[in-house]
Amino acid sequence: MINALDRLVTLLAKLPGVGKKSAGRMAYHILDTSPEYARDLAEVLAALHRSIRHCRICGGFTETDPCPICTDSGRDASLLCVVERAQDVRVIDDSREFHGRFHVLGGLIAPLEGIGPEDLSIGRLLSRVGKEGVREVILAMNPTLEGDTTALYLQKLLKDSGAEVTRLASGLPVGGDLEYADRLTLSRSFRGRVKL
Amino acid sequence: MINALDRLVTLLAKLPGVGKKSAGRMAYHILDTSPEYARDLAEVLAALHRSIRHCRICGGFTETDPCPICTDSGRDASLLCVVERAQDVRVIDDSREFHGRFHVLGGLIAPLEGIGPEDLSIGRLLSRVGKEGVREVILAMNPTLEGDTTALYLQKLLKDSGAEVTRLASGLPVGGDLEYADRLTLSRSFRGRVKL
Numbered sequence: 001m002i003n004a005l006d007r008l009v010t011l012l013a014k015l016p017g018v019g020k021k022s023a024g025r026m027a028y029h030i031l032d033t034s035p036e037y038a039r040d041l042a043e044v045l046a047a048l049h050r051s052i053r054h055c056r057i058c059g060g061f062t063e064t065d066p067c068p069i070c071t072d073s074g075r076d077a078s079l080l081c082v083v084e085r086a087q088d089v090r091v092i093d094d095s096r097e098f099h100g101r102f103h104v105l106g107g108l109i110a111p112l113e114g115i116g117p118e119d120l121s122i123g124r125l126l127s128r129v130g131k132e133g134v135r136e137v138i139l140a141m142n143p144t145l146e147g148d149t150t151a152l153y154l155q156k157l158l159k160d161s162g163a164e165v166t167r168l169a170s171g172l173p174v175g176g177d178l179e180y181a182d183r184l185t186l187s188r189s190f191r192g193r194v195k196l
Numbered sequence: 197m198i199n200a201l202d203r204l205v206t207l208l209a210k211l212p213g214v215g216k217k218s219a220g221r222m223a224y225h226i227l228d229t230s231p232e233y234a235r236d237l238a239e240v241l242a243a244l245h246r247s248i249r250h251c252r253i254c255g256g257f258t259e260t261d262p263c264p265i266c267t268d269s270g271r272d273a274s275l276l277c278v279v280e281r282a283q284d285v286r287v288i289d290d291s292r293e294f295h296g297r298f299h300v301l302g303g304l305i306a307p308l309e310g311i312g313p314e315d316l317s318i319g320r321l322l323s324r325v326g327k328e329g330v331r332e333v334i335l336a337m338n339p340t341l342e343g344d345t346t347a348l349y350l351q352k353l354l355k356d357s358g359a360e361v362t363r364l365a366s367g368l369p370v371g372g373d374l375e376y377a378d379r380l381t382l383s384r385s386f387r388g389r390v391k392l
Contacts, residue, residue: 002259004240004247011237014229015222026211028283031257033210035245041207044200045238049231051200061227063198087224 005031057128059104059121060089069093069102076100078135080163082125082154084108084142092140100138103128108146109153117153125154129161136164143170143188201227253324255300255317256285265289265297272296274331276359278321278350280304280338288336296334299324304342305349313349321350325357332360339366339384 005027013023030038054060055067062068069075069089079100083089089102105120129137137158141147151167158165171189172181181189201223208219226234250256251263258264265271265285275296279285285298301316325333333354337343347363354361367385368377377385 002248002257004244004259005257008237008240008244011233011240014233016225017218017221022213024283024286025213028257028281028286029212030241031244031248031282037207037210038241038244041204042238042242044204044207045226045234045241048200048204048227048234052198052227061198061201061224063200085224086227087220090220090224 054086054104058089058102059086059106059124060102061086077132079138080129080132080134080136081138081140083140084147084150088140098138100136101132105141105150108141108144108150110146110149120150122154122157126157126161129158129163134161134163136166137161139165139167143168250282250300254285254298255282255302255320256298257282270295273328275334276325276328276330276332277334277336279336280343280346284336294334296332297328301337301346304337304340305346306342316346318350318353322353322357325354325359330357330359332362333357335361335363339364 008027008030009020009023012018012026013020015023018026030041051063052061053063053065055062055065055070057066057070060067060069076099079098080103081092081098081100082103082105083092084105084107086104086106089104092098092102103121103125105122105125107115107120109115109117109120128134137154139151139154141150155165169192170185171192172178172185178186204223204226205216205219208214208222209216211219214222226237247259248257249259249261251258251261251266253262253266256263256265272295275294276299277288277294277296278299278301279288280301280303282300282302285300288294288298299317299321301318301321303311303316305311305313305316324330333350335347335350337346351361351363365388366381367388368374368381374382
C-alpha cells in the first residue's frame with residue numbers, strides 16, 4: 001500500500017533474526033524518528049562495502065590493509081587463532097581473552113555443501129605458520145560437525161609444522177544448567193573434564 | 197576498531213528490539229551480503245522521509261495526500277476507527293477485519309508525561325464525525341492506562357455527536373492460557389464475558 005515503506009520492510013526482513021513483524025516495527029520506528037537517523041544509516045550503508053575490505057594477511061574485515069591487528073607489534077605473533085568467518089575476529093577480540101593474531105579460513109569444510117579444503121585459505125595459513133614463527137595454532141571453529149571436520153583436517157596438516165595445535169574447550173556454558181544441556185554438549189563436557 | 201562497522205552497529209542498535217549483539221550480527225550480515233543489498237537499503241532510507249508524509253485527513257502515513265484509504269470509495273465511511281499511532285492503521289488494515297476509515301490521534305492522554313487532549317488531533321476527529329456522516333466511532337487504543345483514559349475522554353466528547361461509540365474488546369488472547377494471564381486481563385475478560 002505504501003511502497004517506500006513496503007520496500008523498507010522487505011529489505012529489513014532479510015536481516016538475520018528479523019521477521020516480517022519486527023521489520024515493520026523497525027520501519028515505523030525509523031519513520032517516527034528524526035530524518036537525520038535515516039540519513040545517517042543510509043550514508044553508512046552506502047559507503048560500507050567501499051570502506052571495508054578483507055585484510056590481505058589475516059582475511060579479517062578492515063578499513064586499512066593490512067589490518068590494525070596484523071600490524072600491531074604489541075600482539076604476540078607466536079599465537080595464531082584460526083576462525084571460520086571474519087566476524088569471529090571481533091567476537092574473540094572483544095572478549096580480551098586472546099592477544100595474538102588471527103587467521104580467517106573463510107568457511108568450513110562441508111562435503112555435503114561441496115565446500116572442500118581448496119575453497120578455504122588453508123595454503124596461506126600454512127605459509128603464515130612457517131614464516132611468522134608461530135608457536136601455537138588455536139583452532140577456534142564452532143563445535144559443530146563442520147567445525148570438527150575442519151579442525152581435524154588442519155590438525156593433520158599442521159602436525160609437522162613445529163607449532164602446537166590446540167582447540168577451544170567445548171562443554172557446558174557458564175551459567176548453564178545440566179538439565180538444558182543437549183546430549184552432545186554433555187558428552188563433550190565429560191570427555192573434556194579437568195582435574196581440580 | 198573498524199569505524200564504518202562500529203557506526204553501523206551503533207545505528208542499528210537504536211532500532212526497537214535490537215541490542216548491541218544482534219546489531220553486530222546484522223552489520224556483519226550486511227557486509228557478507230552483496231553490496232547491492234546495502235545500496236538498496238541505503239536508497240530506501242535516504243528517500244524515506246521525503247516520500248512518506250501524514251495524510252491530511254486521517255493522519256496516517258501515505259505517499260499520496262489524501263491517503264488511498266481516505267479516498268477509497270469502496271470503504272464504509274460511516275465507520276471510523278480511532279487509533280493512537282499511524283502504524284496502528286497498518287496493523288488493523290492487515291487484519292482485514294475492518295473496512296471503514298481511520299483517524300490517527302497522534303498519541304494518548306498522559307498527564308504524567310504532560311500530554312493533554314490539546315496535543316492530540318481531537319478537534320479534527322470531532323469535525324470529521326460531524327461532516328463525514330459517521331455512524332460508529334470504534335476506539336482502538338491499546339488497553340493500557342493511557343488508552344483507557346483517552347477512550348473515556350473521547351467517549352464523553354462524542355456522547356452528543358449522534359455516532360455510537362464502541363471500544364475494542366479486551367480479554368484473554370486467542371491461544372493464550374489462563375495460567376499466564378495477568379490479573380488485570382483476567383478481570384477484564386470476566387467483566388467483558390459474553391453470553392453463548
